[in-house]
Amino acid sequence: MMDSISFIELNAFNVTLLFIVGFIGGMVSGFIGSGGAFVLTPAMMTLGAPGIVAVASNIAHKFPKAIVAALKRHKYGHVDWKLGIIMGIFAELGMLAGKIVMSGIKDTYGDTGTSLYVSFIFVVVLAVVGGFVLRDAYKMYRAEQAGADVHEHKKTRLARWVQSVRIPGTMMYFSSLKAEVSVLFIVPLGFATGALASTIAVGGFIGVPGMMYVLGAPALMASATELVIAFVMGLGGTLLYAWDGVVDVRLAMIILAGSLFGVQLGAIGTTYVKDHTVKLVMGVIMITVLFSRFFYIPGYLSELGLMAPITDSTRDLLKAVGDGTLALALLLGAVIILGALLKGMAAHRKRHEQLAMADGIEE
């Protein structure tokens, strides 16, 4: 099967499209720690790249991008390297487990079965986690409006409990948590992040909320630490796919060209926003992506004979609406990030001018 793999022809249209999609995906990844893969893999497949080449090329551009973004966020003091590397190692194991489950489903129910499984996981994970993140963002926003000190990071009850559990021989101090936590709590989180990454390509949808709500990390630090996890997972994935010779390095480098512009901008954006804005962007993207998957499900159910057959044209239309919603999710995220960045920069500049003027008067 590997011998029949062919790489696509590149032309000006392909290159421009991949560059733009890379830019938007990169901006979202730099801001919330992950998410760009949603549009990149389907975009490459739409241009004619076989699924495995699209996945492999996406992962090959992702790991160096993640480290560039992580180094950038490190300068702002957002990255907990120790937590990221430990979670990354267990995420690798989760990725392998996720692949085994996918292969099992594929052997029993075929490609449509795996697609239905992926959509089901998408909907369940995004509904639960996305809803939780949005609710939290809203609560923080309300608290801020009421005059509460939102700069003080508040840990959830679960995180306080996790940090209170002492299991001798497994305790480790993490700078993002400002506390010792048993590694035994980190293992399942890392594992689930990897398993989700190998299923829907974006492990961060478990990793980031997991670090925030289960371990007690601030949103800004969780999204930055996720970049370290993405690097560790991406490097492992790239080595595996490169060994099979399915990485199209041309595609990966074009995406990287746009993506690095976006990732830098997304990372700068995080320094101008409050924790609830990161949560808002993450929640909005998760819920929009969730709705996009609903449009694919009737097609899969009909193919598996679980509902009355639908015509090819209806299925194609539903798929196009689903793809459109997905693109909208990323565009929406990009607009919120750019808006927050420009607004934050203007406020920052104004404050500096006021301070400079006050200094001048005092002198």
Add this chain to the structure above:
Amino acid sequence: MTINPTSLNKAIIYGAASGALYYLLFLNMDKTIEWATLTREGQKLYFLIPVIIPCVFSLVHGAFTAYFWDALGMKPATQNNMK
């Protein structure tokens, strides 16, 4: 928008280096496909190429994009209390 001359100079240098790397890739596009095919056929040493190329490009192009935004005045907030 104020242009930062130091960042602009660095952006030009790294931009030229990044442009050169992409031009080299453009010249050798067919070779990258050939290397992938050879890897699939069993010459496994070639597998390192798609791992090394992204790392090199990332470093150079990453530095370019950082200086590019910096030169355009897109800088991070300097103090947390500015949020």
